Amino acid sequence: MAPPNFRKRALSSLIILILTAVIYLAMHLLIAAGIIGPFIRGIINIACINIIAAVSLNLVTGLLGQLVLGHAGFMLIGAYTAALITKNSAMPLSVSLPLSLLAGGVLSAVIGLVIALPALRLRGDYLAIVTLGFGEIIRVVANNLEFTGGPAGLSGIKSLTTRQNATGMFDLIFPITAFVIFFSFTFGTSRHGRAVRSIRENEIAAESSGINTTYYKLLTFTLAALFAGIAGGLYAHQIGVIAPSRFDFNKSVEILMMVVLGGMGSITGAAISATFLTALPELLRSIGKLLANVLPDVMTGFFNNFDQYRMLIYSVLLICVMLFRPKGLFGRSEISITPLVDVFRHQGGRAPKKRKDGTK
């Protein structure tokens, strides 16, 4: 017997699939038509990578409820692994890049597991500090080893985007992003996800209900490390140059900021705030240019040099969100099209009440 909501869920999944395909094709058209230039294209790719990173951090911080301050460390592992493989491989990039991403993700997941085994015995702020420590250790190691290029890092990492193929990187990044979001969502609403969430609510109660807390904590942590590693690999090939300093504590905080702003536990929230925070500096710069004649010089100066004030404003934002809306913009709820589906199926009849618990 199919569950009662099966048809509704199937329908909304289908709609989401179609929507994703439409967005993908629309991007292709816009890029082919030259409306989206290389600059915006780069920002879109970076936004997608940040979405992967934020959604993966959301698994641990939102779903499991543990603060991780070393997420950039896992990105670093993925980035270096992938870059070293594609740089030293004889295969064409279109083959070696996906393989290297996988390798980077797996290595990151393995290291994540090794870290999680001891670290997850700790909770709360101690776990946060330990993950911060691991992130720093990974960075220092990358800084001091020979084959990672030391503090200068690696450069000349090839990109799939070429003169002939303007959507090279996008074609790889976008499906991966869609998959990570899809996977996180199904994981979060599955039996496993409910088990993980029960650990967040009360670990002792979860354990007494027969949930293997250690297993689920390790699973979540490893999954997050896996996706972060893939995000790192994509980042390396999108930017072309990586150095240990790009994956420092500030980077971890930036990803955390995306999760916190969107709402800890909300995947769509994390995705939207990741997109927003990635685009914000450029957005403000263009606003500044647009309004250069109207605004006083102080304001345009601020808009144009936003990068200088970025972390200052992020930190104020972080504090304000925690003080005034600790659950973030979306809380734990998701933006879902299921209610819309209902409206259409009932032909404008009584729309069912919106659910707030994030399930469809």
Place this chain on the structure above:
Amino acid sequence: MYLITQMLNGLGAGSIYALIALGYSMVYGVVKLINFAHGDIIMVGSYMIFLTLGSGQPLWVAVLVSISFSAIMGVLIEQIAYRRLLNSGAPRIALLITAIGASIFLQNLAQLVFGANQKSMPKMFQLPAIRIGDMNVSNTLLNIIVAFIMMAFLQVLIHATKTGKAMRATSEDSGAAQLMGININRIIIFTFAVGSALAAVGAVLYTNTYMQIKPLMGGMLGLKAFVAAVFGGIGSIPGAMLGGFLLGLAESLSVVAGQSKWMDAAVFALLIIILLVRPSGLLGKHMKEKV
């Protein structure tokens, strides 16, 4: 001889860690919050010394300005960033995120106000040279002596005064302390003020020893001091001192071994090992989690 001078150096650096760790430990003991911004208070204190000395004031004025400004800064951070969350009983994770926010805010504000470049400090204390071998150890001795005086001062404050008793009570059970008529808010403010003032004393020693300051100096310094506090047993004052000195020694030994580039990684590795093997630290009390 080289080993002895290096170890003395380590003890000198360790006493700075110890002073900062004392502040961490105090705040953690009372409000159970890892005050990430604590390291950046040291940076604020250092810039205050730099500015007051630069404006031609005598040293004792600079030290006083730095200590009082840092104490005010600590209280301000507590009032603006933590107070609401502390009162509403928000989850610890929210407090920690706010503390990180406060730390990043201070770092970036300082970069804007003072510029991102490092500044050189003028010579501060005119000490008679005390030589061991060919090294002048007067600064190192000063650091160690000041650290011990501060520790003694804190011990007296916490174990022999009424305020100290109230602090211990709040630390043990803030609800019960409130029922006994202790004004918890005042105790928390007092704790932040004293902790930040200690950080400023650490800043005085730091600037005197290293003679260079920059807006981001507080980050690593604060984290290392935190490691020291955890090492010694967070919440324990002699523990924070012991942790600071041991950390300083460990660092100087890594210099002796020619592996100073791995120093930071080693510090964090040490932290992880302690937390796994003996989470309560060397001198801390083990607390069981209640259901």
